[in-house]
Amino acid sequence: MLLLSDFDPDGDAIANANALSLRDDLGIHEDQLLPVRAALRVNYAVELEASAPEHLQTELDRSIRSHLDTDAFNREVEEEKAEAAKLQGLKGRVLEFIKQKRSP
16 A cells, blocks of 8 residues: 655654555455555655656656556456456447347
């Protein structure tokens, strides 16, 4: 779980509360949670809104990629493309069937 919050005590409290909420309110086991602070670091910036959106996007992308199994992700993307093509073909067949049933 990547967390974006201010780098101060209130930001820490917010980040921790989010992780605890997933655990306590939604029943997600602690073993399945890995809260990671993203974007703001010591001596870098304190207030999240003080950072340029482009910088935050770059830092968040970097954080995501550092925790992502790229090979597994790419396999999923390819499977999704194949499934989308299959569904598109099925949709075409269903629409053709409906047209045939409507026409006399």
